[in-house]
Amino acid sequence: MIRFERVVARYPRAARAAVDDISFAAPPAQITAVVGPNGSGKSTLVRALLGMLPLVSGTIRVDGLDGATRDRRAFARRVAVVTQRESLVFPMPVREYVALGRYPHEGSWHAAGVEDERAVDNAVKLAGILPFALRSTEELSGGEWQRVRIARALAQCAPALVLDEPTTFLDIAHEMAMFELFTRLARGGTAVLLVSHQLNLVARIADRIVLLHQGRVAAAGTPNEVMRAAVLEPVYDWPLVVTRDPAVGAPALLPLRGSSH
Amino acid sequence: MASSAFVSWRALAHGHLLPGTVPFVRCARAVPVLALCVVACRAASPRRDAMSADDFGEPVARGSAATPSRIVSLMPATTELLFAIGAGPRVVGRTPWDLWSDSARRVADVGVGLRPNIEAVLAQRPDLVLLYATGENRAAAQALRAAGVAVMALRIDRLEDFRRAARLIGMAIGDSARAATVVDSVDHTLARVRSRTAGLPRPTVFWHVWDAPIITIARGSFLDELLTIAGGRNIYEDLSQPSPQVSLEDVVRRDPDVILAGPEGAARIRASATWRAVRAVREGHVLVVDTSLIGHPSVRMGEAATVLAHLLHPGVMQ
Amino acid sequence: MKRASFWVLAVAILAVLMILGVSWGTVSLTPRAVLAALAGRGDRNAIEIVRALRLPRVALAALVGAGLGVSGAALQGSLRNALAEPYLLGVSGGAAVGAVIGVALGFSSAVALPLFAFAGAAAAIATAILIARAAGGRADPRVLLMAGVIIGAFANAAIMVVLSGAPANTMRSALWWMMGSAAGADWPQVAWLAGYTVLAGGALLWFARDIDILALGEESATALGVDAERAGRRVFLVSSLLAAATVAAAGLVGFVGLVVPHLVRAAGIRRHRALLPGAALAGAALVVLADLVARVAHPPAELPLGAVTALVGVPFFLVQLRRLS
Numbered sequence: 001m002i003r004f005e006r007v008v009a010r011y012p013r014a015a016r017a018a019v020d021d022i023s024f025a026a027p028p029a030q031i032t033a034v035v036g037p038n039g040s041g042k043s044t045l046v047r048a049l050l051g052m053l054p055l056v057s058g059t060i061r062v063d064g065l066d067g068a069t070r071d072r073r074a075f076a077r078r079v080a081v082v083t084q085r086e087s088l089v090f091p092m093p094v095r096e097y098v099a100l101g102r103y104p105h106e107g108s109w110h111a112a113g114v115e116d117e118r119a120v121d122n123a124v125k126l127a128g129i130l131p132f133a134l135r136s137t138e139e140l141s142g143g144e145w146q147r148v149r150i151a152r153a154l155a156q157c158a159p160a161l162v163l164d165e166p167t168t169f170l171d172i173a174h175e176m177a178m179f180e181l182f183t184r185l186a187r188g189g190t191a192v193l194l195v196s197h198q199l200n201l202v203a204r205i206a207d208r209i210v211l212l213h214q215g216r217v218a219a220a221g222t223p224n225e226v227m228r229a230a231v232l233e234p235v236y237d238w239p240l241v242v243t244r245d246p247a248v249g250a251p252a253l254l255p256l257r258g259s260s261h
Numbered sequence: 262m263a264s265s266a267f268v269s270w271r272a273l274a275h276g277h278l279l280p281g282t283v284p285f286v287r288c289a290r291a292v293p294v295l296a297l298c299v300v301a302c303r304a305a306s307p308r309r310d311a312m313s314a315d316d317f318g319e320p321v322a323r324g325s326a327a328t329p330s331r332i333v334s335l336m337p338a339t340t341e342l343l344f345a346i347g348a349g350p351r352v353v354g355r356t357p358w359d360l361w362s363d364s365a366r367r368v369a370d371v372g373v374g375l376r377p378n379i380e381a382v383l384a385q386r387p388d389l390v391l392l393y394a395t396g397e398n399r400a401a402a403q404a405l406r407a408a409g410v411a412v413m414a415l416r417i418d419r420l421e422d423f424r425r426a427a428r429l430i431g432m433a434i435g436d437s438a439r440a441a442t443v444v445d446s447v448d449h450t451l452a453r454v455r456s457r458t459a460g461l462p463r464p465t466v467f468w469h470v471w472d473a474p475i476i477t478i479a480r481g482s483f484l485d486e487l488l489t490i491a492g493g494r495n496i497y498e499d500l501s502q503p504s505p506q507v508s509l510e511d512v513v514r515r516d517p518d519v520i521l522a523g524p525e526g527a528a529r530i531r532a533s534a535t536w537r538a539v540r541a542v543r544e545g546h547v548l549v550v551d552t553s554l555i556g557h558p559s560v561r562m563g564e565a566a567t568v569l570a571h572l573l574h575p576g577v578m579q
Numbered sequence: 580m581k582r583a584s585f586w587v588l589a590v591a592i593l594a595v596l597m598i599l600g601v602s603w604g605t606v607s608l609t610p611r612a613v614l615a616a617l618a619g620r621g622d623r624n625a626i627e628i629v630r631a632l633r634l635p636r637v638a639l640a641a642l643v644g645a646g647l648g649v650s651g652a653a654l655q656g657s658l659r660n661a662l663a664e665p666y667l668l669g670v671s672g673g674a675a676v677g678a679v680i681g682v683a684l685g686f687s688s689a690v691a692l693p694l695f696a697f698a699g700a701a702a703a704i705a706t707a708i709l710i711a712r713a714a715g716g717r718a719d720p721r722v723l724l725m726a727g728v729i730i731g732a733f734a735n736a737a738i739m740v741v742l743s744g745a746p747a748n749t750m751r752s753a754l755w756w757m758m759g760s761a762a763g764a765d766w767p768q769v770a771w772l773a774g775y776t777v778l779a780g781g782a783l784l785w786f787a788r789d790i791d792i793l794a795l796g797e798e799s800a801t802a803l804g805v806d807a808e809r810a811g812r813r814v815f816l817v818s819s820l821l822a823a824a825t826v827a828a829a830g831l832v833g834f835v836g837l838v839v840p841h842l843v844r845a846a847g848i849r850r851h852r853a854l855l856p857g858a859a860l861a862g863a864a865l866v867v868l869a870d871l872v873a874r875v876a877h878p879p880a881e882l883p884l885g886a887v888t889a890l891v892g893v894p895f896f897l898v899q900l901r902r903l904s
Contacts, residue, residue, distance in 0.1 A: 050801045076804030083798040089659045090794055092849040103792055104804035110788035110852070156803070473752040473763065474881060500879075509762065511879035513628050514606040534765040535635075538627035 002026040002049070002079060002160050002193055007058035009048045017056065018044040020215040026193040028159065031186045033194045033202040036212030037236055042195045043084060044215075046164045050081060062160055076104035080156035082149055084164040091138035094148055098123055098133075101155030120155050126185075127151035128177065142169035150178070160191040167198070179205050203227050204250040211235060227251035316394035317402060317414040321429055328435040329389035329411065333382050335374035338417045339391040340365055341559040342427055346439040354385040360553070361561070379404050389433065391415065418503050419483045423447070423558045443560055450563025451490055454570050457577050458492025464573055466493040467517035467541070469526050474506045483558040491569035492577070493519070513538050519573065523552040548572045582853075585846035589860040593641070596867045600637035601629060603871060605878040631765075639764035639828060640870040640884075641863035642772045644835055645780070646825040648862020649855050650818040651836020652843070653783045656790040656851055657814040658708075660723055661899055664836030665700070665822035668727035671833070672734030673703020674819075674826035675757060679738055693775055696823035703730050704819050721900075758883030759832035761870045768828060775824035780859060782817045787851035790814055832869075832885045834892020835862050841899065865891075 003025045010017040019041040026032035034042050047053045049060050051067050060067035062078040069075055080101070088097075101123065102116040124133050127147050132140065140148060146169050153161060163182070167175040183205050186192045196202050202209065203223040211219040211226050213235040219226045226232075229242050232253060239256040315321055333354030334340040340359035343352050349364055354371040371381040376397055382390060382405065390405050392398050394414035402412045413433060415426045424444050431440025466488055468478040478484040478495065481503035485495050496515040497505065520541045522530055527549045530536045537543055550572065555565040571578050602613045608625055615621035616629035651664040665671045677699020681692050710726035735757070742753050783790075789810045792800045800807040825832065843857035869887040876882050 047798075050798065052798065052801055070806070072801065072806050073804035076802065081802035083802060086796055086799050088795070089661055090656070090844060090849065096849060100791060100795065100803065103788065106788065153802075471751065474755050474760070475762075476751075505880060507879040508605045508874065508881045510628050510632050510874075511605040513624050513632065516624055533763075534767070535632060535763055538624075538631040540624065540627075 001028055001063060001191055002032075002162070003059075003061045004045070005059045005061070007045075007048060007060060008056040009044060009053050010056055011044075011053065016215070018053075018215055019048065019212075021058070022212075022215075022217055023058075024210045024217065024220055026160065026191045028191040029186055029189045030207040031182055031192045031194055031205055033196060033206035033209045034212060035196060035199055035202055035209055036218070038197070039214075040212040040235075041215040042197075042212055043164060045212075046081065046083065046162060046195060049079070049162060051075070073104040076156065076158070078158055079160040079162060080153035080158040081162040082153045082164060082166055084168070086149060088137050091136050094129065094135055094137060094140070095120065095124065095133045097137055097148060098129075098151045098155050101152040104156060119157050123151045123154035126154050126181065128181075143171060143174045146170060147174070147178070150181075154185075159189070160193070161185060162193045162195070164195045165197065166194070167196070167201075175201070199227070199232075200245070200250075200252045203252065204245060204248055223251055227253060315413045315429065316416045317399065319402075319406075319412070319414070321413055321433055329387075329433065331385065331387045331389070332434075333371060333385050333387040333390045334359065335371075335377055335382075335390065335392040336415075336417070337361070337557040338423065338559040339415065339426065339430065340368075341557060341561065342423075342430060342440075342443065343434075345443045345560040346427075346431065346434075346436060348434050348436070351434070353387060354382060361557075374398075377401050379408075383408055383410070389413065391430070393417070417558050418481055419558065420451075420486050420562070423483065423562070447560060447563045451566055454492075454563070454566045454578070455490045458490070458570050458574060461492050461574055461577065463492055463494045464518035465496050465516070466573070467496050467512055467515070467520045467539075469520055469522035469530065470504055472526065472529060475509060475512070476504050477507055477512075479503065479505050483562065484555070487555070487562060487566045487569055488521075490566045491573055493569070493573045509535060509538065513540075517541050518546060520547045521550050521569075521572070522547060524549050582847050585843070585848060585857065586860075589857065589864065593860055593864040593867070596864050596871070597637050597641060600640065600867050600871050601633045604628070604633060604874050605881075635766050635769050636761050636764040636870065637867055638769045639772060640761045640866045642769065642776050643761065643825045643829045643832060644839075644862035644864065644866025644869075645859035646772070646776045646821045646862070647832060647835040647866070648839035648858035648860075649776075649780050649783055650822040650825075651862075652840035652851065652854050652858040653786075653790055653814055653818045654836065655840050656854070657793045657811050657818075658723065659794055659796060661841070661902075662721070662724050662837065662896070664834065665818070665825075666731070666831060666833035666835075667724055667837060667896075668707050669703045669730030669734060670700045670707075670727075670819050670822050671826050671831045672731040673706075674700040674823040675831060676734045676737050677702075677823065678827050679741055683741070690771055693771070693820070693824040693827040696827040697820045699734075700819040700823040700826070701816055703727075703734065704815055706730055708815075755883060756830040757885075759830040759885030759888070760873070760881070760883055761829050761866075762881055764828075772824055772828045776821065779817050779821035779824070780855070783814065783821070784852065784855055786810065786814055786817070787855055790851040829884065832866065832888050834888050834896065835865055837899070838892055838895045839865060841895075 005023050007019055007022045008017050009019050034045060036042055044053065048055060049067055062075065065075055065078055067075065099112060099120050102112065102119060105116065124130055127150050129147050129151050132144055137148065146166065150166060167178050170178060179201060182192050182194060194202065194206065206223060208221065209223055209226040210217060211231065218235050219231045227242050229240055233240060241254050241256065243252050243254055245252045330351055331353045332343065332351050334343055334352055335356055337359045340352065340355050341361050343349060344362050344365055352368050355365060355368045356372065356374045357370050359365050369385060371385060372378040374393055377392065379401060387410055389411045391413050392401065394416040398414065402414050405412045413429065417423055417426050427440045427444045431437040468484060470476040470478060477497050479497040479500035479502050481501055485498055488495050496517045497507065518541060520530065527547050530542055530547050541547065551568065554561060554568065567578055602610060606628055612621060612625050613629055616625040619626060647665060654663040654668065655661060674696035677695040677697065678692055681695025686692060686695060707723060707726040707730050711723040714722050738753060742750055789805055792803050792805045793807060793811055797807040839858045839862040840854065842861050843854055848854050848857050870884055872887050873882040873884050
């Protein structure tokens with residue numbers, strides 16, 4: 001369970017708090033989505049969760065452990081985070097890369113044990129990267145690389161998983177496969193926190209949506225509660241209508257052409 | 262102890278280095294030592310045998326009409342020579358290393374003699390400048406001539422160079438007779454030393470100039486000649502440069518009987534673990550030479566040879 | 580190349596080069612004479628040459644190479660910079676300034692000097708990182724490198740200013756030292772450098788997994804449970820200490836820290852737990868070879884060690900730079 005409580009965070013030298021008084025929780029066995037326009041504070045929340053941005057006030061806890069803890073490894077055992085971007089300066093074999101996810105579980109000499117091997121095998125399988133597990137990371141396409149990164153997070157075997165725009169570089173098929181995977185993980189008990197700007201996709205799989213606007217929670221609730229034109233229009237500052245996804249019946253957002261201003 | 266590289270750093274810190282008087286081969290551009298001129302690169306100009314040309318091949322004006330009265334001498338060898346032939350009062354500029362004789366110390370110091378400071382030289386309003394003939398001084402010679410000052414560039418590395426320089430300088434200042442007397446006196450002393458050491462066993466000698474890197478004296482230097490006259494044999498007499506860089510391993514192989522070094526160098530050698538690889542060091546045959554006396558190919562070479570002979574063959578000069 | 584064969588090959592090459600380093604030199608000795616000398620028999624001068632001059636010298640060269648290789652590998656990994664190495668980052672230059680100051684203050688032992696060199700090295704790398712950050716280019720390896728080059732130039736200038744009043748021979752020694760040399764190695768010095776190398780190298784080996792993670796970048800490293808700032812600082816301080824100890828022992832020897840880690844990675848070794856020892860072996864081999872070249876290229880004179888490594892390193896650097904852009 002990831003719990004944000006009255007979180008206020010500000011970048012150094014910034015006049016305004018980047019996130020201001022945010023409270024919500026991502027419970028186990030659910031997908032919680034954080035959405036919002038650019039600059040609404042989505043990625044700031046992730047940085048704050050990682051302890052890279054000190055909080056002005058409030059707390060972020062994962063299974064009771066405060067995100068400000070000095071014991072980063074203990075924290076990493078509770079939550080795995082796939083950051084928005086990552087590039088490797090020194091390429092390595094895919095499997096070796098995935099095994100880096102075992103870091104928080106390793107002993108002080110960091111020798112890989114049977115359990116580590118099993119976790120890596122499992123992560124490779126879950127993320128569907130078995131076909132290129134023996135390749136080098138420099139030979140991967142953007143989509144493959146993204147899945148390999150998710151596999152590394154899965155190898156962390158944390159009860160909570162945070163994904164910051166995980167499908168940005170994926171085509172439709174791979175994107176959908178990823179969302180299927182997140183759904184499976186949630187069914188398996190993982191607390192999934194999905195940060196995304198793709199409202200329509202999120203609306204189909206998320207159990208709850210937290211809508212951010214200018215660093216504050218503009219709305220929070222089920223997709224049906226949040227995906228309403230009256231809620232979204234002021235946040236996105238654009239005329240839009242909400243319809244139904246013909247396939248699954250989830251709410252879907254349709255931006256209109258032309259400005260009302 | 263640290264490497265020999267650090268020995269030099271330490272010496273720097275304690276401010277007791279060789280006085281910069283021992284010649285060595287061409288070094289970094291920044292090197293501010295006149296003495297270095299003494300043996301700098303031999304790449305300069307073809308040497309003229311003609312009595313009337315200096316070592317840049319420029320004509321030397323014959324005295325009388327315009328006998329120079331204000332001379333800047335940019336190397337210790339010529340400064341010593343000028344004072345020895347009685348032209349001391351005409352010397353108006355010298356380098357920081359021209360400290361003999363005592364009266365020379367009272368002459369204005371115009372800075373280094375290699376790539377000299379032209380302004381400082383001209384400030385002395387000289388009518389003759391003596392400088393070391395090396396490629397690095399060519400520009401300075403031209404600049405001084407352009408300013409209307411007579412320049413005599415001389416490369417004084419070996420005994421013969423000294424004799425020739427004395428003749429040219431004597432001619433230029435209009436006192437060839439006294440110049441010849443000074444040369445004769447040096448030659449006379451050298452001959453005396455040579456005759457005393459003739460027939461004596463000749464110890465092999467390593468001449469230690471510097472140790473990071475290791476610099477020694479070879480055939481191109483007057484010091485090699487003095488060593489021979491004094492009854493020694495330089496282990497590097499086969500190398501043609503004046504002061505080559507060598508490796509310690511090679512010194513061990515050449516196995517000198519004696520090591521000659523300045524006071525600081527001798528102390529460092531005796532304290533060093535690596536130098537103990539040389540037999541002469543283990544056997545305690547590290548002899549100290551007075552670098553301020555022996556450093557320059559000039560009027561005191563007779564005295565220097567006498568001192569060397571005495572070091573190598575104690576009592577021989579009595 | 581298979582990884583196992585890398586280790587066999589690296590050890591074999593190092594062993595061969597060390598044997599050559601003891602057998603060859605300005606003075607040519609027959610293998611029989613070398614063996615006899617090692618055993619303490621035969622010609623006294625040969626014994627001295629082999630045991631008092633060549634053995635400590637080869638040992639020092641190997642340690643300098645190992646230290647620079649490990650330091651370079653650790654810096655490249657933790658700074659995520661394929662061009663990072665102590666010399667190019669100005670770390671060595673800073674160490675040189677530190678050593679000069681140490682000497683000027685009257686500390687000249689093989690024990691204390693590395694500490695002064697270390698202070699200079701740490702100041703240099705901290706400044707380089709600050710400059711790179713201020714230029715907003717931590718992500719661009721070339722910015723950090725530029726900062727390092729500037730600091731190296733500043734260090735050279737500082738040394739020249741300090742020495743400007745010194746006699747010519749001192750200046751010459753300074754220039755000689757700044758080009759690096761293993762000449763004049765003796766056993767106490769080898770022992771001290773070995774101590775620093777084992778301590779700092781061991782510490783870096785202890786941090787090896789952290790370096791693996793740091794190489795992913797700050798955010799990912801944090802997500803995996805590494806305090807990126809603290810771990811990064813630790814790694815670059817220890818790497819600087821290691822580089823500084825080599826500078827105190829043998830002056831500025833450039834490009835070893837750049838070349839060596841890439842060679843080892845090319846052999847398929849990526850994890851720093853293996854990469855660091857691999858870089859130690861390859862670095863030792865490279866510098867023993869370079870020192871051998873320095874000794875035999877132009878007898879009886881010796882070339883500066885740094886000049887030999889630069890001849891190898893600069894073309895390699897250009898290849899790496901090209902790959903970056």
